[in-house]
Amino acid sequence: MKDKLDLNLLRVFSEVYRLNSITLAAESLGTTQPAVSGMLKRLSLQLGEQLFLREGRGISPSNVAIQLAQEIDPHLAAIASSIVNLKQFDASHPRTFKIFAAEPMLLLLLPLIDDSSRLGNCNIELIIAPATQETLLEQLSLQQVDLAIDIGASVHNSFECTPFHQERVLICCSKKHKTIQGKISLEQFYQSTHIGIKMRRYGHHAIRELSKVPLQDRKIAANCDSIISGLALASSSQVLCITPQSISDNYADIFNLQTFPLPFDTHPIEHYMIWHKRTNQSAAHQWLRSTLMSMITDIEAVKPDEAKRKCKSAWMPRPA
Numbered sequence: 001m002k003d004k005l006d007l008n009l010l011r012v013f014s015e016v017y018r019l020n021s022i023t024l025a026a027e028s029l030g031t032t033q034p035a036v037s038g039m040l041k042r043l044s045l046q047l048g049e050q051l052f053l054r055e056g057r058g059i060s061p062s063n064v065a066i067q068l069a070q071e072i073d074p075h076l077a078a079i080a081s082s083i084v085n086l087k088q089f090d091a092s093h094p095r096t097f098k099i100f101a102a103e104p105m106l107l108l109l110l111p112l113i114d115d116s117s118r119l120g121n122c123n124i125e126l127i128i129a130p131a132t133q134e135t136l137l138e139q140l141s142l143q144q145v146d147l148a149i150d151i152g153a154s155v156h157n158s159f160e161c162t163p164f165h166q167e168r169v170l171i172c173c174s175k176k177h178k179t180i181q182g183k184i185s186l187e188q189f190y191q192s193t194h195i196g197i198k199m200r201r202y203g204h205h206a207i208r209e210l211s212k213v214p215l216q217d218r219k220i221a222a223n224c225d226s227i228i229s230g231l232a233l234a235s236s237s238q239v240l241c242i243t244p245q246s247i248s249d250n251y252a253d254i255f256n257l258q259t260f261p262l263p264f265d266t267h268p269i270e271h272y273m274i275w276h277k278r279t280n281q282s283a284a285h286q287w288l289r290s291t292l293m294s295m296i297t298d299i300e301a302v303k304p305d306e307a308k309r310k311c312k313s314a315w316m317p318r319p320a
Contacts, residue, residue, distance in 0.1 A: 005046060006042070008039070009039050009040075009042060009043040009046070010043070010072055010076065011029075011076065012025065012029065012036055012039045012040065012043075013039075013040060013043055013051065013065075013068070013069075013072075014069065014072060014073060014076055015028055015029055016036065016040060016052065016059075017061055017065060017069045020058065020059065020060070020061075021058065021059070022036050022037055022040070022059065040052065047064070047068075049062070049064040050062050050064070051064060051065040051068070052065060088283055089282075089283035089284040089286075089287055090120075091118075091119065091120030091121065091122050091287065092120050092121055093120075093121060093122075094121045094122065094123070095121075095122050095123070095284065096122070096123040096124075096125055097122065097123070097124050097125065097146045097147070097284075097288050098125045098127060098144070098145040098146055098147075099124060099125070099126055099127065099145060099146060099147045099148065099149065099292075100127055100128075100129040100130065100136055100139070100140075100145050100147070100148035100149070100150065101126045101127070101128065101129060101148070101149045101150075102128075102129050102149065102150050102151045102271070103128065103226060103227055103228070104151070104167075104227065104244040104246055104247055104269065104271070105149045105151075105164075105165070105271050106126050106128060107228070107246070107247055107250070107251075108165075108246045108247075108250075108296075108299075109126060109149070109292070109295065109296075110126055112295045112296075112298075112299060113126070113295070116291075116295060118291050118294065118295070119291070124288075124292075127145065129148060129150055133150070133154060136148050136150065136274075137154065137156060137158075137159060137274075140159065140274065140275065140276050141158065141276055143276075146275070146279070146285065146288060147273065147274070147275045147285075147288060147289070147292075148273070148274040148275070149164055149165075149271055149272070149273050149274070149292075150271070150272060150274060151199065151269060151270065151271060151272075152270060152272065153270070153272050154272065154274050158276060158277055159274055159275065159276055159277060160274070160275050160276075160277055160280065161272050161273070161274050162272065162273050163270065163271075163272055163273075164271045164272055164273040164292075164293070164296060165271040165296050166268045166269065166270055166271070167244050167245045167246050167268060167269050167271075168244075168245050168261075168266070168268050168269070169206075169207075169210050169242055169243070169244055169245070169262065169266055169268070169269055170242065170243055170244075170245055170248050170259045170260065170261060170262065171184060171189070171240055171241070171242055171243075171259065171260055171261075171262050172231065172234055172240070172241055172242075172243050172248060172252060172257040172258065172259040172260075173192075173234055173238070173239070173240050173241070173257065173258060174234060174235055174236070174237070174238070174256060174257060174258070175256050175257060175258050176256070177238055177258070178238060179192075180192070180240075180258075181258070182258070182260075183260055184240075184260045184263055185263055186263040186264060188263075189218075189240070189262070189263050189264075190216055190218065192219070192238070192239070192240045193218075193219040193220070193221040193238065193239045193240070194218045194219060194220055194221065194239060194240045194241070195220075195221060195222055195223075195224055195230040195233050195234060195239050195240070195241040195242075196218075196220045196222070196223040196224070197224055197225070197227055197230050197241065197242055198223060198224070198225045206242060207242050207262075207266075209267075210266045210267050210268075210269065211262075211264060211265075211266055211267075212264070212265040212266060212267060213264050213265060215264075221233075221237070221239045222239075227241075227242075227243055227244070227247055228247070228251070230242075230243070231243060231247070231251055231252075231255045231257060232255060234255070234257060235255035235256055235257055242262070243259065244269050273289065273292070273293075275289070
């Protein structure tokens with residue numbers, strides 16, 4: 001075919017074939033009989049085949065029409081089902097949601113998603129949040145991702161932002177540390193060397209953003225934007241590294257680390273759910289937000305040791 005096929009012609013053809021009547025198809029489609037006849041003629045010309053034959057006062061499909069209907073009807077039904085699912089949403093229909101997440105939330109949510117029975121046939125794909133909030137909001141606006149869970153609130157007229165999860169920040173070091181065992185003093189904090197964990201959104205060390213008091217300069221051994229990398233470095237050296245409690249709960253034993261409260265007052269780490277306002281009334285998006293909220297509420301409701309066990313068990317291989 002030299003001309004591009006108009007898919008609307010296939011929809012009209014399918015309705016005429018189903019009802020075996022141009023008049024009834026025109027009523028069903030909300031158009032006129034001449035319009036339906038004209039579209040059938042265009043499709044016949046594009047295919048180079050006769051589709052319907054006159055039979056008395058009615059029509060009958062040709063062999064080509066029968067074969068075409070058998071080929072396209074399942075695909076048209078699937079398209080219609082997809083459109084209905086987008087409007088009404090049914091978790092039994094396959095769909096993938098993409099979510100930006102800061103590293104602590106990615107590590108906390110992935111085991112919960114993997115172990116969840118709420119998802120039906122839907123899939124949630126977590127993507128590490130981009131380096132800047134501008135990029136994050138742009139990707140949400142362009143609908144490249146469905147949702148973001150980021151550290152810190154976003155204030156923008158086009159976006160919704162709601163608290164999602166709160167946790168405290170801790171300091172950790174190797175269990176084999178030469179001078180720090182069981183607790184840490186402010187003097188030890190400043191005498192030690194540190195892993196500098198940078199908050200990508202703010203471009204400086206996270207501890208300065210979270211501390212309630214002015215901090216002196218620390219001795220920085222290495223700078224990271226990954227907390228897991230910082231924990232790995234702390235496990236094999238004498239340096240200190242800050243960590244959200246959720247990461248400490250799940251990885252301190254793996255890295256053979258001891259963890260303590262910081263020797264000064266800090267703000268909690270605040271995780272926020274961010275989405276574009278255009279999706280407020282989307283049934284699918286409402287389901288996604290509710291499902292994620294339920295997951296994090298469940299993990300917050302159980303005792304810390306039980307939450308730790310549940311997260312870890314989600315990472316263990318399942319029986320074949």
